[in-house]
Amino acid sequence: MAFSSIYLLTIISLFLFPTMSISTSLKSMHFTFYQHDIVNKTDFMIIKGITGADLSLTASPFGSIFILHDPLTISPDPSSDLIGHAEGATITSSFDGLDNLSIGKFTLNFRAHKGSFSVLGSVNNLKPSDIPVVGGTGDFMFVQGFLRSSLVDIKGLYFVYKVEANLYWPPFATTL
Numbered sequence: 734m735a736f737s738s739i740y741l742l743t744i745i746s747l748f749l750f751p752t753m754s755i756s757t758s759l760k761s762m763h764f765t766f767y768q769h770d771i772v773n774k775t776d777f778m779i780i781k782g783i784t785g786a787d788l789s790l791t792a793s794p795f796g797s798i799f800i801l802h803d804p805l806t807i808s809p810d811p812s813s814d815l816i817g818h819a820e821g822a823t824i825t826s827s828f829d830g831l832d833n834l835s836i837g838k839f840t841l842n843f844r845a846h847k848g849s850f851s852v853l854g855s856v857n858n859l860k861p862s863d864i865p866v867v868g869g870t871g872d873f874m875f876v877q878g879f880l881r882s883s884l885v886d887i888k889g890l891y892f893v894y895k896v897e898a899n900l901y902w903p904p905f906a907t908t909l
């Protein structure tokens with residue numbers, strides 16, 4: 734009964750307020766950048782896990798904790814324009830050593846956009862992963878969406894990730 738009256742109200746309001754639409758006030762932004770991660774230079778193992786996989790370049794024992802501070806650039810070339818940095822921690826969360834829980838903050842300053850957004854999610858080392866964006870600061874205040882991160886290059890201990898950002902602002906954020 735509650736459902737049908739809400740439904741009816743929606744139908745009525747569609748007729749009464751035909752210009753009211755949530756989607757027209759939604760702001761979004763889509764862009765790509767590259768994350769440069771170097772073992773023992775920008776990304777360090779702080780705690781070695783206790784069981785599961787052996788430590789290798791793609792896997793780590795269950796419970797391992799890594800802390801990183803990686804530069805972000807506009808192209809895969811590390812000498813291309815710097816647009817910000819990523820701070821984060823990853824915790825190995827599967828016994829095969831391939832999944833990790835990632836906590837990250839991306840601070841950006843590019844194309845007149847300045848601020849940061851934070852991510853939290855589980856990612857797999859071998860497959861492209863979608864990581865939810867849980868909020869932001871500055872020009873990215875209230876942002877939601879996801880990052881799609883994929884490994885595009887490995888040179889020894891140096892890993893380059895392509896990060897596609899798909900950001901959406903909820904309607905109330907446009908009044909800022």
Ligand SMILES: *[C@@H]1O[C@H](CO)[C@@H](O)[C@H](O)[C@H]1NC(C)=O
Binds near residue numbers: 772773890
């Ligand atoms: C990183 O540094 C630690 C501590 O010095 C060392 O044990 C480890 O082998 C290094 N990792 C790699 C992949 O070289």
Ligand SMILES: *[C@@H]1O[C@H](CO)[C@@H](O)[C@H](O)[C@H]1NC(C)=O
Binds near residue numbers: 791792833835857862
């Ligand atoms: C966690 O997964 C991400 C995404 O695949 C990867 O970039 C990162 O190297 C992984 N971290 C560890 C410590 O395995």
